[in-house]
Amino acid sequence: MTKCIVAQSGGPTAVINATVAGIVKANQMNPVYDKVLGGLNGIEGVLQEKFVDLTDMSDEENLILRQTPSSALGSCRYKLNRQKTEDMDKLIRIMEKNDVETLFYVGGNDSMDTVAALSEYAAAHGITNRRFVGCPKTVDNDLMITDHCPGFASAAKFIANTALQTWYDVNVYTRQEVFILETMGRDAGWLAAASCLSEKVDVLIVPEVAFDKDKFLEVVSKKLAETNHCYIVVSEGARFANGEYLAAAEAKNDGFGHAVLGGAAKYLEGLLLSTGTTKRCKVLDLSTAQRSHATEQSLTDVTESFELGMSAHMRSADRTFTGKMVGLTRKPGIDKYDIDFFAVEAEKVANYVKNFPVAWLLDDYAGITEAAFEYFRPLIEGTPQFITKNGLPVYIKPYYLQ
Amino acid sequence: MTKCIVAQSGGPTAVINATVAGIVKANQMNPVYDKVLGGLNGIEGVLQEKFVDLTDMSDEENLILRQTPSSALGSCRYKLNRQKTEDMDKLIRIMEKNDVETLFYVGGNDSMDTVAALSEYAAAHGITNRRFVGCPKTVDNDLMITDHCPGFASAAKFIANTALQTWYDVNVYTRQEVFILETMGRDAGWLAAASCLSEKVDVLIVPEVAFDKDKFLEVVSKKLAETNHCYIVVSEGARFANGEYLAAAEAKNDGFGHAVLGGAAKYLEGLLLSTGTTKRCKVLDLSTAQRSHATEQSLTDVTESFELGMSAHMRSADRTFTGKMVGLTRKPGIDKYDIDFFAVEAEKVANYVKNFPVAWLLDDYAGITEAAFEYFRPLIEGTPQFITKNGLPVYIKPYYLQ
Numbered sequence: 001m002t003k004c005i006v007a008q009s010g011g012p013t014a015v016i017n018a019t020v021a022g023i024v025k026a027n028q029m030n031p032v033y034d035k036v037l038g039g040l041n042g043i044e045g046v047l048q049e050k051f052v053d054l055t056d057m058s059d060e061e062n063l064i065l066r067q068t069p070s071s072a073l074g075s076c077r078y079k080l081n082r083q084k085t086e087d088m089d090k091l092i093r094i095m096e097k098n099d100v101e102t103l104f105y106v107g108g109n110d111s112m113d114t115v116a117a118l119s120e121y122a123a124a125h126g127i128t129n130r131r132f133v134g135c136p137k138t139v140d141n142d143l144m145i146t147d148h149c150p151g152f153a154s155a156a157k158f159i160a161n162t163a164l165q166t167w168y169d170v171n172v173y174t175r176q177e178v179f180i181l182e183t184m185g186r187d188a189g190w191l192a193a194a195s196c197l198s199e200k201v202d203v204l205i206v207p208e209v210a211f212d213k214d215k216f217l218e219v220v221s222k223k224l225a226e227t228n229h230c231y232i233v234v235s236e237g238a239r240f241a242n243g244e245y246l247a248a249a250e251a252k253n254d255g256f257g258h259a260v261l262g263g264a265a266k267y268l269e270g271l272l273l274s275t276g277t278t279k280r281c282k283v284l285d286l287s288t289a290q291r292s293h294a295t296e297q298s299l300t301d302v303t304e305s306f307e308l309g310m311s312a313h314m315r316s317a318d319r320t321f322t323g324k325m326v327g328l329t330r331k332p333g334i335d336k337y338d339i340d341f342f343a344v345e346a347e348k349v350a351n352y353v354k355n356f357p358v359a360w361l362l363d364d365y366a367g368i369t370e371a372a373f374e375y376f377r378p379l380i381e382g383t384p385q386f387i388t389k390n391g392l393p394v395y396i397k398p399y400y401l402q
Numbered sequence: 403m404t405k406c407i408v409a410q411s412g413g414p415t416a417v418i419n420a421t422v423a424g425i426v427k428a429n430q431m432n433p434v435y436d437k438v439l440g441g442l443n444g445i446e447g448v449l450q451e452k453f454v455d456l457t458d459m460s461d462e463e464n465l466i467l468r469q470t471p472s473s474a475l476g477s478c479r480y481k482l483n484r485q486k487t488e489d490m491d492k493l494i495r496i497m498e499k500n501d502v503e504t505l506f507y508v509g510g511n512d513s514m515d516t517v518a519a520l521s522e523y524a525a526a527h528g529i530t531n532r533r534f535v536g537c538p539k540t541v542d543n544d545l546m547i548t549d550h551c552p553g554f555a556s557a558a559k560f561i562a563n564t565a566l567q568t569w570y571d572v573n574v575y576t577r578q579e580v581f582i583l584e585t586m587g588r589d590a591g592w593l594a595a596a597s598c599l600s601e602k603v604d605v606l607i608v609p610e611v612a613f614d615k616d617k618f619l620e621v622v623s624k625k626l627a628e629t630n631h632c633y634i635v636v637s638e639g640a641r642f643a644n645g646e647y648l649a650a651a652e653a654k655n656d657g658f659g660h661a662v663l664g665g666a667a668k669y670l671e672g673l674l675l676s677t678g679t680t681k682r683c684k685v686l687d688l689s690t691a692q693r694s695h696a697t698e699q700s701l702t703d704v705t706e707s708f709e710l711g712m713s714a715h716m717r718s719a720d721r722t723f724t725g726k727m728v729g730l731t732r733k734p735g736i737d738k739y740d741i742d743f744f745a746v747e748a749e750k751v752a753n754y755v756k757n758f759p760v761a762w763l764l765d766d767y768a769g770i771t772e773a774a775f776e777y778f779r780p781l782i783e784g785t786p787q788f789i790t791k792n793g794l795p796v797y798i799k800p801y802y803l804q
Binding site for chain 2: 008010014040042045068069070071074075076077103130157160161162163164166168169170171172174179197198283284285286287288289291293294295296298377379380381382384385388390391392393395398400401
């Protein structure tokens with residue numbers, strides 16, 4: 001009997017813990033591993049042998065874990081790539097020392113690169129009994145091959161609800177007013193586009209289409225002339241034709257070489273005010289609330305995240321299963337939404353970005369096509385029953401603080 | 403038989419429509435009025451005779467109206483005070499012309515002033531058959547005499563959930579990080595204080611206690627030294643000892659002589675970064691999302707808002723009932739939370755502000771006392787069952803757009 005480790009990396013989501021809960025639950029149903037260890041703060045903590053024992057988690061704790069947002073095991077932004085052979089060697093020695101056969105890594109692009117790098121390194125060194133399995137999560141929904149990523153739908157649902165509700169708010173006065181909602185989405189417009197589920201978005205700006213100042217001002221002016229109100233949604237990663245971000249003036253660096261953005265909405269507000277297009281403009285940047293707002297988990301999302309963890313665990317009973325990511329695909333040929341799990345080489349997912357399809361965008365920033373609605377709608381279906389106390393949800397005390 | 407008008411004023415809330423739904427429902431149970439008219443965009447629209455007929459609303463529409471955020475009848479910021487005798491005269495003539503006996507006005511401080519001014523004007527002119535009844539609503543919870551205001555608890559619940567969830571998010575990395583959540587609250591700290599229901603707030607800044615820069619920096623530094631993370635909540639109306647708002651640099655005017663604030667959190671972020679207290683700081687200003695986020699309605703709040711509308715209608719069957727606001731009081735002498743409705747002179751509520759009790763604040767910005775927790779907790783209890791379609795709540799098309 002050996003052990004497995006599950007660790008989480010990158011930005012949190014509202015359902016990332018459900019994948020961990022699924023791995024733990026699957027191992028209780030079929031104890032492939034003697035122990036399920038939680039690695040704290042991703043690879044960073046695993047390299048320091050910071051573990052908690054999750055093996056005998058009670059069903060109540062498992063349920064509470066599923067409704068707890070953000071990474072209960074802590075996260076990191078440490079990227080273990082092919083160049084860091086010393087770290088890879090250290091990690092494998094730590095796995096050997098602790099009798100750990102499998103590392104489940106729950107994360108996005110960078111985490112899939114870590115899974116690919118470690119499995120390649122192991123293969124190149126003839127190590128066959130240390131295995132690496134990726135479980136996708138990202139609110140950005142920008143991983144290749146998988147139909148969608150656990151975490152995206154709950155963020156999308158919160159954004160759509162917020163767009164709907166703030167649209168109702170901004171329209172109550174007769175005076176002219178523009179509202180600009182900024183969403184996450186460094187390179188892909190999935191989250192911003194999902195706001196259109198509210199059916200209230202007048203203008204949608206995503207990174208996939210170069211921002212044209214004149215066209216934008218024309219579209220907003222037209223809408224204001226018609227109804228005196230205009231509801232705009234913009235991705236943080238919106239950019240000009242030359243590739244420069246609208247938020248460029250406020251760009252910083254997150255240590256991964258990614259620009260940390262914020263301020264695309266502020267840029268648009270400045271543009272509308274300075275050109276006299278409008279005199280009143282409200283801006284809402286949802287910041288990290290959009291990725292952690294677990295009180296609006298999509299039942300579909302949290303269920304898929306849990307089952308994906310189970311599927312990854314079950315597949316790992318095959319001792320040749322390594323270097324893979326478990327993904328989601330829609331069952332073809334049926335009307336009703338349903339998904340299958342499948343495995344793909346992590347290598348094929350790592351370091352690519354799946355953009356929002358430009359074919360799903362209407363002209364003149366007017367929103368999304370019916371095909372996009374059909375893609376989005378089933379993902380946000382359903383609301384879980386939450387365990388609450390004093391009117392608020394009950395959450396797990398983060399394992400990294402226990 | 404005569405008619406009544408119900409109109410809404412001031413900033414929207416997540417449950418303001420439930421009061422309208424209660425008035426309509428009560429009139430269906432006991433048709434005191436021949437018709438229930440909705441006045442569009444508050445007094446502004448009533449003065450233009452913009453009405454919709456709500457009398458025969460179906461039960462389904464009534465249920466959907468209760469879950470719809472923001473003012474379905476539209477709102478205004480037009481203040482009808484004792485100086486505007488021409489408007490008051492015009493309003494009473496419009497009521498006479500349309501055979502309207504009672505105007506129910508759902509709003510905050512300014513609306514109660516309108517109710518008081520109109521009833522005084524009617525009394526002074528010997529007009530006994532035109533009556534004016536106030537129904538409180540405000541997310542700010544700053545109305546006198548009533549124990550609390552419909553609308554507050556749902557905003558409080560959304561803020562507490564957001565504080566809880568973003569606390570989970572900001573703590574996942576080992577790196578040092580400060581998070582600052584800014585809430586509404588121009589003059590009173592109720593909403594900011596309610597964030598403490600999350601039990602995660604390290605530093606709470608409200609308008610009721612003068613902001614002391616040195617003490618603040620000392621408290622944050624101490625917390626960072628202990629845990630490397632610090633969670634701060636600040637009211638938009640936080641101010642220095644000289645009365646100047648932290649957000650003063652960004653102050654504008656909303657036409658009522660109130661400062662439109664925004665930027666207290668940005669001020670604190672600048673202070674923390676410029677003094678080197680921390681290098682990483684995230685800011686979230688919930689803007690209008692906090693007052694319109696109806697997917698997190700408190701069941702207690704929406705029920706009380708509905709019943710308050712019913713109570714106001716039922717009391718108005720007494721043809722001497724005018725110039726009053728219907729309020730909420732906790733039933734004394736019982737352990738379990740329960741409320742009674744009562745009526746009070748609108749005059750006693752208008753133009754006063756009920757501050758958050760300083761006695762309920764801990765020293766050194768450390769949050770709120772147990773007495774404050776006891777006050778808040780029952781208000782946020784319960785989650786309504788929502789009518790949904792395609793994963794999102796179904797809302798009424800605003801009457802001002804029909």
